[in-house]
Amino acid sequence: MHLHFYENAIETILLIFLIITFLQSGIDKIKDWKGNLSWLTGHFSKSAFKNIVAPLLGVVTVVEISAGVLSLIGVVHLLLFDDKSFAFYGGLVSCLALLMLFFGQRIAKDYEGAKTIVIYLIPSVFLLFLLQ
Template sequence: MESILNIATELLLLLFLIITFVQSAMDKMLDWKGNVSWLEGHFKETPFRNRVPLLLATVLITEIVAGILCLVGFYMLCTGGENTLALAGAVVACLALLMLLLGQRIAKDYDGARTIAIYFIPTVFLVFLLQ
Protein backbone atom coordinates (compact mmCIF):
# COMPACT_ATOMS: atom_id res chain seq x y z
CA MET A 1 0.00 0.00 0.00
CA GLU A 2 2.91 2.31 0.66
CA SER A 3 3.95 2.26 -2.99
CA ILE A 4 0.47 3.34 -4.15
CA LEU A 5 0.57 6.23 -1.70
CA ASN A 6 3.89 7.27 -3.22
CA ILE A 7 2.20 7.66 -6.62
CA ALA A 8 -1.13 9.03 -5.43
CA THR A 9 -0.76 12.24 -7.46
CA GLU A 10 -0.09 10.33 -10.66
CA LEU A 11 -3.02 7.98 -10.04
CA LEU A 12 -5.42 10.82 -9.28
CA LEU A 13 -4.37 12.69 -12.41
CA LEU A 14 -4.77 9.52 -14.48
CA LEU A 15 -8.28 9.08 -13.07
CA PHE A 16 -9.00 12.69 -14.03
CA LEU A 17 -7.92 11.97 -17.62
CA ILE A 18 -9.77 8.65 -17.77
CA ILE A 19 -13.01 10.32 -16.68
CA THR A 20 -12.47 13.27 -19.01
CA PHE A 21 -11.65 11.36 -22.17
CA VAL A 22 -13.80 8.26 -21.74
CA GLN A 23 -16.86 10.44 -21.02
CA SER A 24 -16.06 12.78 -23.90
CA ALA A 25 -15.59 9.91 -26.34
CA MET A 26 -18.81 8.24 -25.15
CA ASP A 27 -20.71 11.51 -25.65
CA LYS A 28 -19.39 11.84 -29.20
CA MET A 29 -20.28 8.24 -30.05
CA LEU A 30 -23.74 8.30 -28.47
CA ASP A 31 -24.72 11.66 -30.01
CA TRP A 32 -22.65 11.80 -33.18
CA LYS A 33 -25.30 13.65 -35.22
CA GLY A 34 -25.91 16.20 -32.47
CA ASN A 35 -22.21 16.87 -32.08
CA VAL A 36 -21.65 17.23 -35.82
CA SER A 37 -24.63 19.57 -36.10
CA TRP A 38 -23.48 21.79 -33.25
CA LEU A 39 -19.89 21.88 -34.47
CA GLU A 40 -20.91 22.73 -38.03
CA GLY A 41 -22.54 25.86 -36.62
CA HIS A 42 -19.56 26.54 -34.37
CA PHE A 43 -17.12 26.37 -37.30
CA LYS A 44 -19.34 27.85 -40.06
CA GLU A 45 -17.12 30.94 -40.47
CA THR A 46 -13.80 29.05 -40.33
CA PRO A 47 -11.62 27.00 -42.67
CA PHE A 48 -12.86 23.90 -40.76
CA ARG A 49 -16.48 24.37 -41.91
CA ASN A 50 -16.41 21.61 -44.55
CA ARG A 51 -14.33 19.16 -42.51
CA VAL A 52 -16.28 18.87 -39.26
CA PRO A 53 -17.09 15.11 -39.43
CA LEU A 54 -13.48 14.21 -40.31
CA LEU A 55 -12.05 16.47 -37.60
CA LEU A 56 -14.55 15.19 -35.03
CA ALA A 57 -13.64 11.59 -35.91
CA THR A 58 -9.95 12.45 -35.49
CA VAL A 59 -10.57 13.95 -32.07
CA LEU A 60 -12.78 10.98 -31.11
CA ILE A 61 -10.09 8.44 -32.03
CA THR A 62 -7.47 10.45 -30.15
CA GLU A 63 -9.71 10.63 -27.07
CA ILE A 64 -10.36 6.88 -27.19
CA VAL A 65 -6.64 6.14 -27.45
CA ALA A 66 -5.85 8.57 -24.61
CA GLY A 67 -8.56 7.07 -22.39
CA ILE A 68 -7.48 3.48 -23.02
CA LEU A 69 -3.79 4.24 -22.52
CA CYS A 70 -4.53 6.08 -19.29
CA LEU A 71 -6.77 3.25 -18.07
CA VAL A 72 -4.24 0.52 -18.82
CA GLY A 73 -1.45 2.77 -17.55
CA PHE A 74 -3.35 3.26 -14.29
CA TYR A 75 -3.60 -0.51 -13.87
CA MET A 76 0.05 -1.08 -14.71
CA LEU A 77 1.18 1.68 -12.36
CA CYS A 78 -0.87 0.16 -9.53
CA THR A 79 0.21 -3.41 -10.09
CA GLY A 80 3.85 -3.17 -11.07
CA GLY A 81 4.98 0.41 -10.98
CA GLU A 82 5.42 0.50 -14.77
CA ASN A 83 4.57 3.96 -16.10
CA THR A 84 5.23 3.71 -19.86
CA LEU A 85 1.58 3.42 -20.93
CA ALA A 86 0.48 6.02 -18.39
CA LEU A 87 3.02 8.44 -19.87
CA ALA A 88 1.90 7.61 -23.40
CA GLY A 89 -1.71 8.22 -22.35
CA ALA A 90 -0.84 11.58 -20.83
CA VAL A 91 1.04 12.62 -23.97
CA VAL A 92 -1.86 11.56 -26.24
CA ALA A 93 -4.22 13.43 -23.90
CA CYS A 94 -2.07 16.55 -24.36
CA LEU A 95 -2.30 16.13 -28.13
CA ALA A 96 -6.09 15.77 -27.94
CA LEU A 97 -6.33 18.91 -25.82
CA LEU A 98 -4.10 20.80 -28.24
CA MET A 99 -6.39 19.78 -31.11
CA LEU A 100 -9.39 21.02 -29.15
CA LEU A 101 -7.57 24.24 -28.27
CA LEU A 102 -6.75 24.87 -31.92
CA GLY A 103 -10.39 24.40 -32.84
CA GLN A 104 -11.57 26.82 -30.17
CA ARG A 105 -9.00 29.42 -31.20
CA ILE A 106 -9.89 29.06 -34.91
CA ALA A 107 -13.57 29.48 -34.02
CA LYS A 108 -12.62 32.51 -31.90
CA ASP A 109 -14.26 30.88 -28.88
CA TYR A 110 -11.85 32.29 -26.33
CA ASP A 111 -13.88 31.14 -23.31
CA GLY A 112 -13.81 27.60 -24.69
CA ALA A 113 -10.07 27.90 -25.31
CA ARG A 114 -9.56 29.02 -21.71
CA THR A 115 -11.46 25.95 -20.51
CA ILE A 116 -9.21 23.68 -22.59
CA ALA A 117 -6.15 25.41 -21.10
CA ILE A 118 -7.46 24.58 -17.63
CA TYR A 119 -7.52 20.88 -18.59
CA PHE A 120 -4.08 21.15 -20.21
CA ILE A 121 -2.28 22.29 -17.04
CA PRO A 122 -2.77 19.12 -14.94
CA THR A 123 -2.22 16.97 -18.02
CA VAL A 124 1.20 18.50 -18.69
CA PHE A 125 1.96 18.20 -14.98
CA LEU A 126 1.22 14.47 -15.23
CA VAL A 127 3.62 14.16 -18.17
CA PHE A 128 6.26 15.87 -16.01
CA LEU A 129 5.61 13.53 -13.06
CA LEU A 130 5.77 10.38 -15.18
CA GLN A 131 9.04 11.23 -16.95
Protein backbone atom coordinates (compact mmCIF):
# COMPACT_ATOMS: atom_id res chain seq x y z
CA MET A 1 0.00 0.00 0.00
CA HIS A 2 1.27 3.45 -0.92
CA LEU A 3 0.93 6.29 1.61
CA HIS A 4 0.17 9.62 -0.04
CA PHE A 5 2.17 11.70 2.44
CA TYR A 6 4.51 13.36 -0.04
CA GLU A 7 1.63 14.60 -2.19
CA ASN A 8 -0.29 15.84 0.86
CA ALA A 9 2.40 16.80 3.37
CA ILE A 10 1.21 20.35 4.02
CA GLU A 11 -2.42 19.31 4.31
CA THR A 12 -1.46 16.45 6.65
CA ILE A 13 0.54 18.76 8.93
CA LEU A 14 -2.31 21.27 9.07
CA LEU A 15 -4.83 18.53 9.83
CA ILE A 16 -2.63 17.22 12.65
CA PHE A 17 -2.53 20.78 13.99
CA LEU A 18 -6.35 20.85 13.98
CA ILE A 19 -6.60 17.40 15.56
CA ILE A 20 -4.36 18.48 18.43
CA THR A 21 -6.15 21.81 18.82
CA PHE A 22 -9.73 20.59 18.82
CA LEU A 23 -9.53 17.16 20.40
CA GLN A 24 -7.48 18.57 23.29
CA SER A 25 -9.85 21.52 23.71
CA GLY A 26 -13.01 19.43 23.45
CA ILE A 27 -11.71 16.73 25.80
CA ASP A 28 -10.64 19.40 28.29
CA LYS A 29 -14.13 20.90 28.21
CA ILE A 30 -15.65 17.48 28.91
CA LYS A 31 -13.17 16.52 31.66
CA ASP A 32 -13.42 19.90 33.42
CA TRP A 33 -16.97 20.90 32.54
CA LYS A 34 -17.60 22.63 35.88
CA GLY A 35 -14.35 24.60 35.77
CA ASN A 36 -14.90 25.71 32.19
CA LEU A 37 -18.52 26.60 32.86
CA SER A 38 -17.57 28.59 35.95
CA TRP A 39 -14.88 30.56 34.13
CA LEU A 40 -17.07 31.21 31.08
CA THR A 41 -20.03 32.28 33.23
CA GLY A 42 -17.84 35.00 34.68
CA HIS A 43 -16.36 35.83 31.28
CA PHE A 44 -19.81 36.39 29.76
CA SER A 45 -21.49 37.87 32.87
CA LYS A 46 -21.91 41.29 31.27
CA SER A 47 -22.89 40.10 27.80
CA ALA A 48 -25.99 39.00 25.95
CA PHE A 49 -24.84 35.38 26.49
CA LYS A 50 -24.94 35.56 30.31
CA ASN A 51 -28.05 33.35 30.64
CA ILE A 52 -27.13 30.74 28.01
CA VAL A 53 -23.48 29.96 28.77
CA ALA A 54 -24.05 26.25 29.52
CA PRO A 55 -25.89 25.42 26.27
CA LEU A 56 -23.39 27.45 24.25
CA LEU A 57 -20.51 25.60 25.94
CA GLY A 58 -22.21 22.34 24.95
CA VAL A 59 -22.54 23.43 21.33
CA VAL A 60 -18.93 24.60 21.16
CA THR A 61 -17.74 21.33 22.72
CA VAL A 62 -19.66 19.22 20.18
CA VAL A 63 -18.37 21.33 17.27
CA GLU A 64 -14.76 21.15 18.53
CA ILE A 65 -14.87 17.36 19.00
CA SER A 66 -16.47 17.04 15.55
CA ALA A 67 -13.72 19.18 14.02
CA GLY A 68 -11.03 17.04 15.63
CA VAL A 69 -12.63 13.72 14.64
CA LEU A 70 -13.31 14.84 11.05
CA SER A 71 -9.71 16.05 10.80
CA LEU A 72 -8.48 12.70 12.12
CA ILE A 73 -10.57 10.79 9.59
CA GLY A 74 -9.38 13.29 6.99
CA VAL A 75 -5.71 12.46 7.67
CA VAL A 76 -6.40 8.74 7.33
CA HIS A 77 -8.33 9.16 4.07
CA LEU A 78 -5.77 11.60 2.70
CA LEU A 79 -2.81 9.33 3.44
CA LEU A 80 -4.39 6.00 2.50
CA PHE A 81 -6.71 6.91 -0.35
CA ASP A 82 -5.63 10.41 -1.47
CA ASP A 83 -9.25 11.41 -0.71
CA LYS A 84 -9.65 15.01 0.45
CA SER A 85 -13.36 15.07 1.32
CA PHE A 86 -13.11 14.34 5.07
CA ALA A 87 -10.07 16.61 5.32
CA PHE A 88 -12.09 19.43 3.78
CA TYR A 89 -14.98 18.90 6.18
CA GLY A 90 -12.54 18.76 9.10
CA GLY A 91 -11.10 22.10 8.01
CA LEU A 92 -14.55 23.56 7.43
CA VAL A 93 -15.89 22.53 10.85
CA SER A 94 -12.65 23.80 12.42
CA CYS A 95 -13.24 27.19 10.82
CA LEU A 96 -16.82 27.14 12.12
CA ALA A 97 -15.60 26.36 15.65
CA LEU A 98 -13.04 29.15 15.49
CA LEU A 99 -15.59 31.65 14.19
CA MET A 100 -17.91 30.70 17.05
CA LEU A 101 -15.09 31.24 19.56
CA PHE A 102 -14.09 34.50 17.86
CA PHE A 103 -17.68 35.75 18.00
CA GLY A 104 -17.90 34.87 21.69
CA GLN A 105 -14.70 36.73 22.48
CA ARG A 106 -15.93 39.79 20.61
CA ILE A 107 -19.28 39.66 22.45
CA ALA A 108 -17.41 39.42 25.77
CA LYS A 109 -15.27 42.38 24.64
CA ASP A 110 -12.13 40.26 25.06
CA TYR A 111 -10.35 41.72 22.06
CA GLU A 112 -6.97 40.19 22.96
CA GLY A 113 -8.60 36.76 23.14
CA ALA A 114 -10.29 37.38 19.79
CA LYS A 115 -6.94 38.26 18.21
CA THR A 116 -5.47 35.00 19.51
CA ILE A 117 -8.22 33.00 17.80
CA VAL A 118 -7.34 34.59 14.48
CA ILE A 119 -3.89 32.95 14.78
CA TYR A 120 -5.68 29.57 14.66
CA LEU A 121 -8.09 30.65 11.94
CA ILE A 122 -5.36 31.53 9.41
CA PRO A 123 -3.95 28.00 8.99
CA SER A 124 -7.48 26.58 9.02
CA VAL A 125 -8.55 28.79 6.12
CA PHE A 126 -5.26 28.03 4.34
CA LEU A 127 -6.07 24.32 4.64
CA LEU A 128 -9.45 24.88 2.97
CA PHE A 129 -7.68 26.78 0.18
CA LEU A 130 -5.26 23.87 -0.35
CA LEU A 131 -8.04 21.28 -0.38
CA GLN A 132 -10.19 22.97 -3.03
